[in-house]
Amino acid sequence: MKRRTDKRRCSRRGALKNLGGIGAAAAFAGLSPPREDPPAGPGAGGAGPASAHEEIAERVRATPLVDTHEHLPDEEERLRGDVICCDDWSLLLSHYLDSDLAVAGLPPATRDVLFSRGPDPLEKWRMLAPFWPAVKNTGYGRAVRIALRELYGIADLSEPAIPALQEAYEALRQPGMYRKVLVEAAGIESCQVNYLWRPFRESSQPLLLMQDISFLGMHLDPEIETFAGPAGKEVRDLADWHGVIDWWFETYAPYAVAVKSQGAYRRGLDYEDVPPERAEPLFRRMLAGEALAAAEQKDLEDHLFWYCVRCATEHRLPVKLHLGYYAGENYMPVGRVAENVAQASDLCRRSPDTRFVFMHIAYPCWQDLMAVAKHYASAYVDMCWAWIIDPASSKEFLKRFLVTAPANKVLPFGGDYIPVEPVVGHARLARHGVARALWELVEEGWLEARDALDLVEPILRGNARALFRLDEKEKNLAAAPWR
Numbered sequence: 001m002k003r004r005t006d007k008r009r010c011s012r013r014g015a016l017k018n019l020g021g022i023g024a025a026a027a028f029a030g031l032s033p034p035r036e037d038p039p040a041g042p043g044a045g046g047a048g049p050a051s052a053h054e055e056i057a058e059r060v061r062a063t064p065l066v067d068t069h070e071h072l073p074d075e076e077e078r079l080r081g082d083v084i085c086c087d088d089w090s091l092l093l094s095h096y097l098d099s100d101l102a103v104a105g106l107p108p109a110t111r112d113v114l115f116s117r118g119p120d121p122l123e124k125w126r127m128l129a130p131f132w133p134a135v136k137n138t139g140y141g142r143a144v145r146i147a148l149r150e151l152y153g154i155a156d157l158s159e160p161a162i163p164a165l166q167e168a169y170e171a172l173r174q175p176g177m178y179r180k181v182l183v184e185a186a187g188i189e190s191c192q193v194n195y196l197w198r199p200f201r202e203s204s205q206p207l208l209l210m211q212d213i214s215f216l217g218m219h220l221d222p223e224i225e226t227f228a229g230p231a232g233k234e235v236r237d238l239a240d241w242h243g244v245i246d247w248w249f250e251t252y253a254p255y256a257v258a259v260k261s262q263g264a265y266r267r268g269l270d271y272e273d274v275p276p277e278r279a280e281p282l283f284r285r286m287l288a289g290e291a292l293a294a295a296e297q298k299d300l301e302d303h304l305f306w307y308c309v310r311c312a313t314e315h316r317l318p319v320k321l322h323l324g325y326y327a328g329e330n331y332m333p334v335g336r337v338a339e340n341v342a343q344a345s346d347l348c349r350r351s352p353d354t355r356f357v358f359m360h361i362a363y364p365c366w367q368d369l370m371a372v373a374k375h376y377a378s379a380y381v382d383m384c385w386a387w388i389i390d391p392a393s394s395k396e397f398l399k400r401f402l403v404t405a406p407a408n409k410v411l412p413f414g415g416d417y418i419p420v421e422p423v424v425g426h427a428r429l430a431r432h433g434v435a436r437a438l439w440e441l442v443e444e445g446w447l448e449a450r451d452a453l454d455l456v457e458p459i460l461r462g463n464a465r466a467l468f469r470l471d472e473k474e475k476n477l478a479a480a481p482w483r
């Protein structure tokens with residue numbers, strides 16, 4: 001079966017084989033108040049609750065965000081047009097919202113043309129228009145619309161708006177756009193990029209675009225050349241492959257914030273601790289081009305998974321794992337997805353010293369995941385992607401989490417995009433949800449207003465800075481050899 005990448009159409013086309021302290025507060029201070037701020041609660045008009053509500057909203061608005069998951073290429077790649085499917089206003093809809101459009105009935109052939117470099121901007125609108133009302137209010141749709149408003153001053157898509165939109169798109173798409181979008185418009189302090197076209201990207205903006213090491217190709221269908229080539233090593237047996245994996249960790253662990261695998265797109269998370277003696281003959285047969293039986297394949301993957309997780313743990317790198325919902329459309333086995341959380345708890349039990357970051361709130365199994373984060377010291381939950389999959393449930397998740405599990409176990413935001421522009425919309429939705437969750441807890445009497453205010457900085461920023469040891473990473477990255 002064809003491998004699925006983490007999210008997207010652009011990445012599927014362009015990257016399949018490779019799957020494999022910025023002054024934000026100052027820049028952010030000039031922003032206009034987002035419309036997604038929570039409306040006044042029932043207490044509005046009374047001095048206490050109304051002012052607490054406004055104080056929470058203001059603090060959430062003014063606090064820089066650490067963005068723990070993106071798939072952004074470097075800015076130069078984006079400006080050259082690499083790894084993007086098209087380079088006009090429709091690009092904003094090409095990652096995620098294209099799936100809602102397909103599910104709403106956009107024919108595949110029209111979709112291919114819409115997200116290509118062929119047609120003119122107005123022609124593209126005419127293809128989209130019949131389906132726009134069906135998708136404009138989903139989380140994917142809202143993130144795009146907020147970005148249109150925040151970045152280009154366009155209230156909504158319509159035929160008359162398209163020429164001005166295309167002009168504004170081109171005006172923003174210039175050197176410096178990442179800083180304008182991420183720092184100035186979205187109030188993001190730093191991002192953590194899971195680069196899809198190489199296992200680790202030596203970014204030219206290393207402090208803004210911090211990177212994960214992608215270990216997917218180390219443990220599932222080992223990508224021998226991709227990993228052994230840069231390491232300058234030959235791979236003849238399992239010990240050689242271990243050496244290649246060691247090289248990636250030794251070379252990049254000081255600069256990486258974490259390791260990441262989206263293996264859950266292809267199999268369950270039921271990784272057994274298979275010893276090297278059992279994996280060795282399987283690895284040799286695989287190298288010789290022999291097809292392994294399914295159980296043998298699983299044994300080999302299981303062994304390599306734990307080899308990588310142990311390396312990450314030794315290098316004090318948290319292990320980010322995709323859990324839950326699948327990007328794309330018309331292929332997700334919901335039964336397998338539903339097993340993710342139970343299997344995640346097995347991983348925590350097996351490796352208590354590892355810091356596992358379970359991504360995407362394991363949507364739609366977020367209540368079960370809350371139990372894992374409450375019970376296991378090694379479990380952290382990342383809300384990346386969640387605010388645009390299901391905004392209202394994400395607010396509910398955070399609200400319940402904060403009075404259930406320790407507050408340092410949650411990471412509130414990752415845009416999870418390849419194009420940078422919609423990150424602005426996603427960040428706005430996240431801030432709205434964080435403020436709303438805190439306010440509702442105060443309003444319902446589960447939280448004191450002072451405690452709600454004290455939670456803002458750790459949730460938006462401090463938790464991620466501590467978990468990923470960003471003080472140390474910033475120092476290392478400032479002196480990175482490729483800069």
Ligand SMILES: [Zn+2]
Nearest residue numbers: 006007069416
């Ligand atoms: Zn992702």
